[in-house]
Amino acid sequence: MNRRRMVAASLAAAGLAHLAKPRPLAAQGTALPLTPACEGDARVTRRQTEGPFFRPASPAKRDLRGDGSGDMLVLSGFVLTPQCRPVPGARVNLWHADADGEYDRSGFRFRGHQFTDDAGRYQFITRVPGLYPGRTRHFHVKVQAGRGPVLTTQLYFPDEPRNARDGIFDRALLMEIRPADGGRLGRFDFVIPA
Numbered sequence: 001m002n003r004r005r006m007v008a009a010s011l012a013a014a015g016l017a018h019l020a021k022p023r024p025l026a027a028q029g030t031a032l033p034l035t036p037a038c039e040g041d042a043r044v045t046r047r048q049t050e051g052p053f054f055r056p057a058s059p060a061k062r063d064l065r066g067d068g069s070g071d072m073l074v075l076s077g078f079v080l081t082p083q084c085r086p087v088p089g090a091r092v093n094l095w096h097a098d099a100d101g102e103y104d105r106s107g108f109r110f111r112g113h114q115f116t117d118d119a120g121r122y123q124f125i126t127r128v129p130g131l132y133p134g135r136t137r138h139f140h141v142k143v144q145a146g147r148g149p150v151l152t153t154q155l156y157f158p159d160e161p162r163n164a165r166d167g168i169f170d171r172a173l174l175m176e177i178r179p180a181d182g183g184r185l186g187r188f189d190f191v192i193p194a
């Protein structure tokens, strides 16, 4: 079995396990461990274009549920150094389309930033972004530690039919997505350059 199939099989198994025994999102949302799972070296997260809809000066906001409708999604993870050390106080900026695939071009719906906690963790509570022409489903993110370089990238959903046809889709940027009672749990750890 090749690695891709193994990853798919293990993700499917994890998804089934969670379908069989869902726990409320609210209870799982803060369930990120205190230490990252990786050991030794980690590969720096790949960069992607910020696209045409970035707006600077987003509000400090981690709960974006009130910005529109759609399925709830709790996105969490660590910000890490290439040596796999958590980075506290890193700025994580998220922006994405609403359920209709529209970006808020004049305001800050589905746009917000926060800083990682003492354990290097971030978490957003938001809605699943909708599709728009030419792209698969995705989040946009910028991550920055202090005044260091800004890592701009995008995050993707597994099992999206459009992934195969999206020219900039990168499977290295797939979130781990699990169904949960009331929505979905997304997980992605960012590794920023030293």
Ligand SMILES: [Fe+2]
Residues within 6 Å of the ligand: 051, 053, 097, 135, 138, 140
């Ligand atoms: Fe986009």
